[in-house]
Each structure stands twice: as C-alpha cells, then as structure tokens.
Amino acid sequence: MEALLCPACQAELDTRRNEQICGQCQIPVHITAICPTCQQELERLRACGAVDYFCNHCNSLISKRTVQFKAVLV
Numbered sequence: 001m002e003a004l005l006c007p008a009c010q011a012e013l014d015t016r017r018n019e020q021i022c023g024q025c026q027i028p029v030h031i032t033a034i035c036p037t038c039q040q041e042l043e044r045l046r047a048c049g050a051v052d053y054f055c056n057h058c059n060s061l062i063s064k065r066t067v068q069f070k071a072v073l074v
C-alpha cells in the first residue's frame with residue numbers, strides 16, 4: 001500500500017482513520033478512501049479491529065491493497 005502523505009508537511013499519515021491530526025505538524029487532516037474502479041468515496045466498515053472498504057456505487061468490498069487514499073486539509 002502506498003504511503004499517504006500530509007498535504008502540509010509530507011509526513012506519513014495513518015490511512016485507517018478518517019479524521020486525524022498530523023503527528024508532525026499538528027494540522028487536522030481528513031482522509032478519504034476512493035474506489036479504484038469508479039472513483040467514488042468508499043465507506044469504511046469496521047469489524048474486530050480490521051477495516052474494510054465498501055463501495056456503495058459498485059456494491060462490492062474493495063481490497064485494502066487497491067483502495068486509493070486522498071488527504072485534504074480540514
């Protein structure tokens with residue numbers, strides 16, 4: 001999986017959470033998971049500590065390896 005970088009300081013972010021504070025520059029960042037097939041935003045499903053991604057548009061589970069992440073400043 002490709003590392004997701006903070007849009008402000010390029011530090012590596014944790015893609016498992018939607019909302020987070022960059023550990024390096026302390027800026028709030030919103031992370032969006034994007035479907036590799038239709039480019040729509042994915043829904044995060046949490047089960048037993050694991051996170052799965054579901055595309056409501058394709059109506060299918062998306063493998064974590066193929067999900068594309070986007071970080072935007074809040």
Ligand SMILES: [Zn+2]
Nearest residue numbers: 006009022025
């Ligand atoms: Zn940062």
Ligand SMILES: [Zn+2]
Nearest residue numbers: 035038055058
């Ligand atoms: Zn999709």
